[in-house]
Amino acid sequence: MARKTSKLKIIPLGGLQEIGKNMTVIEYKDEIIIIDCGLSFPEDEMLGIDIVIPDITYLIKNREKIKGLVLTHGHEDHIGAIPYVLKKLDIPIYGPNLAIGLLEIKLKEHRLSNNSLNVVNPGSKIKLGNFEVEFVRVTHSIPDACALAITTGVGTIFHTGDFKVDYTPIDGQVMDLHRIAEIGSKGVLLMMGESTNVERPGYTLSESNVGHTLDEIFSEATSRILIATFASNVHRLQQIINAAYKNGRKVTTSGRSMVNVVNVARNLGYLNIPENTFIELKDINKYQDHELVIMTTGSQGEPLSALTRMASQEHRQIEIKKGDLVIFSAHPIPGNEKLVSRVINQLFERGANVIYESISDIHVSGHACQEELKLMHRLVKPKFFIPVHGEYRHLKQHMELAKKLGMPEENVFMLSNGCVFEIDKDQGKIVSKIPSGNILVDGLGVGDVGNIVLRDRKHLSEDGLMVVVVSMSKDTGKVISGPDIISRGFVYVRESEDLMDGAREVIKKSLETCENKNMREWSYLKNTIKDELRNYLYEKTKRNPMILPIIMEA
């Protein structure tokens, strides 16, 4: 009887009401499977943070239930948090060939090994406990991307993964529309659908469109060509290689992730490089400029990336020179516009010709626009729908889209990370919340930077700090030396001597007041100094540096 009342739980740990760190828990009875385990990049206010990963407290508490982690594809926002999670949990991992290949590099970099990594080919099924997971081929900006059809005790869950509908994919591996239609016919209880491009009407262009543009550009170019794109976009790399080969150019790579991905993709057969076409970066001087294409990282203007270093003359092997043709084959991710623009400006200043999206058609998105999303909804025709992978605005628009397709309002759900969503054959609802959120990774520290530390960093970044040191006699309570003042990030001290003299006077006066009042507790002294000094500095400068009073006993 208990069996009848069992409900399926869907618990997103990341990717809801945000872009990135996609991770979802599917739980039925005593079994859990996890879909994806990605990272996200820090928001502007997360000062000093390297990456952000999901909170897996819930999984650690329920570790004995976990049957496995399944991966839809090999992008960072789907696999990037795995090394951190594996340090806490030993989970078997199942994913398409390329995703597993990219994950292996990542684990090696983290000195993790001998994990249970299992390749699952698109089109095949695995059993994880009582769950059956079918990997269904979709098209996306990385080969081997899959949607997942998960058979559970209450019905089939269909997770679209990230996808676009590309009828002419570069690798000839078309999206398995037939199988999706078949799954839809048999009945899908719940679809979780990605929402990245839901605001864009129409269709995303096929990746093959970029190939034509590249071919045109390459055939007219007479100089060296440098081309920046996402390393993981193996289709794009293949088209660059094709265009290079056709136009009699050699290809090489620059930037760690570009080198890594090209190696993995080549070894696994995802990248087809004609003989004598690939050369090592160190050998470029053996060739004429018009014989070279350099595929590089840095399409987002990342400060430490290869192209950015070339543009600012900090790259060991490559210097941008007059006449170089540099192509940005990518769209700036929101927030990166100014970084990209800065690199473009620098490249122009060095005399390069730069081709970028504003002036040419050299990039297409990897995500489905509205008409493709509608196709997916129509084929899968789920009873319930949860939009995933998007900020609130995207999820909201995706809900509207589903409703326009005829889905009843009560069957469409807005979830947030940490929601425990329970569903049976008849209805679904949010029943509780579990811990979720952003775990910040800063250097070796995972989770040791929280709100207090970030608040201090923000304060320090805006107005700097002033340290005040006073040494006081243990016996008499009188000042022995000081007050000494040290400031950093506040004002240029040499030009602010009056201000500093004034500050010292304010501190002295505060100390005297305390002495006269016979108030000698250090905490009282410190607070008085802080308050008086803050008022003085704000009045004089309209700035509010962090003030750190230190009293030494001697």
Added chain:
Amino acid sequence: MARKTSKLKIIPLGGLQEIGKNMTVIEYKDEIIIIDCGLSFPEDEMLGIDIVIPDITYLIKNREKIKGLVLTHGHEDHIGAIPYVLKKLDIPIYGPNLAIGLLEIKLKEHRLSNNSLNVVNPGSKIKLGNFEVEFVRVTHSIPDACALAITTGVGTIFHTGDFKVDYTPIDGQVMDLHRIAEIGSKGVLLMMGESTNVERPGYTLSESNVGHTLDEIFSEATSRILIATFASNVHRLQQIINAAYKNGRKVTTSGRSMVNVVNVARNLGYLNIPENTFIELKDINKYQDHELVIMTTGSQGEPLSALTRMASQEHRQIEIKKGDLVIFSAHPIPGNEKLVSRVINQLFERGANVIYESISDIHVSGHACQEELKLMHRLVKPKFFIPVHGEYRHLKQHMELAKKLGMPEENVFMLSNGCVFEIDKDQGKIVSKIPSGNILVDGLGVGDVGNIVLRDRKHLSEDGLMVVVVSMSKDTGKVISGPDIISRGFVYVRESEDLMDGAREVIKKSLETCENKNMREWSYLKNTIKDELRNYLYEKTKRNPMILPIIMEA
């Protein structure tokens, strides 16, 4: 004879190879006039900075030559630095009516007054020394925008100002194409042309297009309408007011600059508000939701703006409620995308319906696209050309555009701020450089935050700081108390006690080593502590906080 060899100098102090703080010096013999005097907003790495203004060292040195400052229009990037400049230089100012009106508010806020402010109507001329300056009406996203035709001893300089070619402007004040053609016929030596939209092919749509969209949206809306746009876009405000009136709604304003601009524009006759249509914000509760339109600041997601505060429930008078219709009638300026997106998400979360550029046509640019720029080039047909108002990429593309129109390469010039460009009837060239660059304004400080302070703020923002205090005996040189450690923005201390204990050990060991070596100079001690502690912390955390060792003598 000396007269013959006199050359005209063009010296940009801002706006070249950057967006913002437009300011140009025109000098002939002993006379200087200045075109515009704008501010720019800080780049991401200018932590804690409020605004950026041009370096006017050159003008201060040559103050007796200055005949006047002429303004093309009233946008911040053309008038925003004037209060700061007036504190150092007393200059008569000439500009169109609205620009002067907006400037007056600004001067009042800075408690500056009794300056020589002079209104010049588009179509008229003024004499400044031997310069004759003609203000020629153009169309732009603010009324009363002008190009300038400046007659000088060597020929006519034509400065386009900011413009678009709007054949159906809202105020009916069409661009004076006839006069521009006439000036072109008479011969223009040099054109300085704005470059903001040079990367966009085709034409910018007329402002009147937005009116149709707004009217449609307003006529279908049944709830309260909030609409965010640039306060200075008086044409947009007029169209909002028209749509409100037509649909039986009252209009009010929120946000300081919105209130200010509406007041000024209304008083000067640039904004035509039908009787009984405008209400005070405090009176909105007297009306039904469907009778209200609130024009607000915050179209760029600025953290302290009215709309942002409404979205985060921090606004005193207005709270966003379910059903509110919020319209972003603006395009996010590069760098503001994420701020805007955050506000959109918050508004959706509060239950508002949000209309923004990705999903509707509710904004047009104020700047000329390629075909409009070509029209300007053809009409003015200058001998020489300097692209202005743009990053390097824009200036470069504008040079290419000029060359495609048949201008010889040697007549087109790439300048940067501080270049002294000399020109006579036959040729132009850069002859020298004068001081120029970014003067940073932080609170009351103008120019007291420089690279060292910014570098420290960046360092502090990324990894925080650790202060180490040791008190040592004057006589024996031995440690009396300490080492004490205070950290901020580094790690969450309560969870890092081992790390802190380890740090104290490292410092003690450093001090012992110094003592054993008999090295007692404080600078040596401090450097040793810094080095050892830095290594220790980096090894343990891969972070690099700022370390401030302080030694107190007792």
